[in-house]
Amino acid sequence: MPADYLPILFFAVVAVVLSAIAVLMPALFGPKRPTSVKLAPYESGKLPIGPARRRFSIQYYLYAVLFILFDVEIVFLFPWAVVFRDLAPRWLGLAEAAVFVLILLLGLAYVWKKGGLEWE
Amino acid sequence: MTVSQVVFILLSIAALGGALGVVFARNLFRAALALVLSFVGVAGFYVLLEAEFLAMVQILVYVGAIAILIIFAIMLSRRMMSSETQPWNEQWVGAVVVAAALFAALVFILSRVDWPATEAQVPADSISQLGQALVSPDFYVLPFEVASVLLLVALVGAVIIAREQ
Numbered sequence: 480m481p482a483d484y485l486p487i488l489f490f491a492v493v494a495v496v497l498s499a500i501a502v503l504m505p506a507l508f509g510p511k512r513p514t515s516v517k518l519a520p521y522e523s524g525k526l527p528i529g530p531a532r533r534r535f536s537i538q539y540y541l542y543a544v545l546f547i548l549f550d551v552e553i554v555f556l557f558p559w560a561v562v563f564r565d566l567a568p569r570w571l572g573l574a575e576a577a578v579f580v581l582i583l584l585l586g587l588a589y590v591w592k593k594g595g596l597e598w599e
Numbered sequence: 600m601t602v603s604q605v606v607f608i609l610l611s612i613a614a615l616g617g618a619l620g621v622v623f624a625r626n627l628f629r630a631a632l633a634l635v636l637s638f639v640g641v642a643g644f645y646v647l648l649e650a651e652f653l654a655m656v657q658i659l660v661y662v663g664a665i666a667i668l669i670i671f672a673i674m675l676s677r678r679m680m681s682s683e684t685q686p687w688n689e690q691w692v693g694a695v696v697v698a699a700a701l702f703a704a705l706v707f708i709l710s711r712v713d714w715p716a717t718e719a720q721v722p723a724d725s726i727s728q729l730g731q732a733l734v735s736p737d738f739y740v741l742p743f744e745v746a747s748v749l750l751l752v753a754l755v756g757a758v759i760i761a762r763e764q
Contacts, residue, residue, distance in 0.1 A: 481603065481606075481646050481647050481649060484646045485602075488606060488609075488643075492609075534674070534675060534676070535671070535674040535675050536675075537675055537761065538761075539671050539674070539675065540668075540671050540672065540675055540761060541757060541758065541761040541762075543664070543667055543668040543671045544668065544753075544754075544757040544761070545754065545757065546664055546667070547660070547664040547665065547668060548750050548753055548754050548757075550659060550660055550663065550664045551660060551746075551750060552747075552750060553659075554656050554659060554660060555733070555743065555746060555747075557652075557726075558652065558726050558727075558729040558730030558733055559730050559733055559734055560730075561726050561727055561730050562727045562730035562731050563730075565727070565731075566731070566734065571734070571736075572734045575734045575740055575743065575744070576734070578744055578747070579743060579744055579746075579747045580747075582744070582747040582748055582750075582751050583747055583750055583751060583754075585751060586750070586751040586754035586755065587754075589754070589755060589758065590754065590758050593758050593762060594762070595758045595761070595762065
């Protein structure tokens with residue numbers, strides 16, 4: 480029922496309002512006397528050793544794509560897992576999900592074999 | 600005005616505001632973050648329509664994975680990260696004409712459909728029924744297994760493209 484989700488909506492509204500206050504109040508009322516040191520990116524008090532907006536390694540992209548694929552796998556397995564105990568021939572449901580997972584496991588083996596999981 | 604109408608308006612503000620942010624943000628990274636807001640708004644619409652599983656999938660796949668992929672893609676391209684991008688270019692007149700024509704065509708079609716509504720109630724345990732249908736030989740067990748093969752093909756393709764560099 481959508482009514483069950485009202486607490487989540489309430490939480491989201493409170494989060495938006497609170498963070499808006501936290502961002503807007505200092506911007507409106509805070510004194511602004513910037514120096515180059517104050518404007519530097521803050522990371523545990525260490526001096527920056529280069530620009531923060533540098534290019535990231537292409538390797539992250541493969542990880543992100545792999546994540547999406549296995550994410551979608553979970554989406555398919557989730558409704559199956561909810562009803563697994565009630566399936567009429569339970570072994571058939573188990574076998575079908577096993578085939579589904581095994582096909583994707585082949586893919587994981589392929590990525591592993593090709594060195595896609597190695598960090599260079 | 601009922602509660603669900605208020606919620607619908609709030610969600611519409613989030614979804615449409617996010618979509619406008621995607622189009623008008625000068626910084627591509629901010630456009631990607633606005634896209635996340637739009638995705639969350641659409642997930643809220645799914646909850647409102649009692650499609651809870653679809654809402655969860657929208658959050659899990661679109662907000663959790665696709666948005667991350669887009670943000671990675673921005674961080675991987677040097678030009679996108681270093682400078683503000685220009686949302687306007689010299690082809691904007693043609694783009695306006697095409698967008699206006701598409702909008703007119705959509706309004707024309709949407710106003711002619713009489714939108715039949717079914718009397719049937721939304722099943723309370725829609726996710727159980729979906730699970731039963733996914734593995735039942737009478738329903739979708741073949742598409743279920745073929746989806747796995749499709750994911751495998753996408754996985755192999757991603758590895759081949761990424762390993763070329």
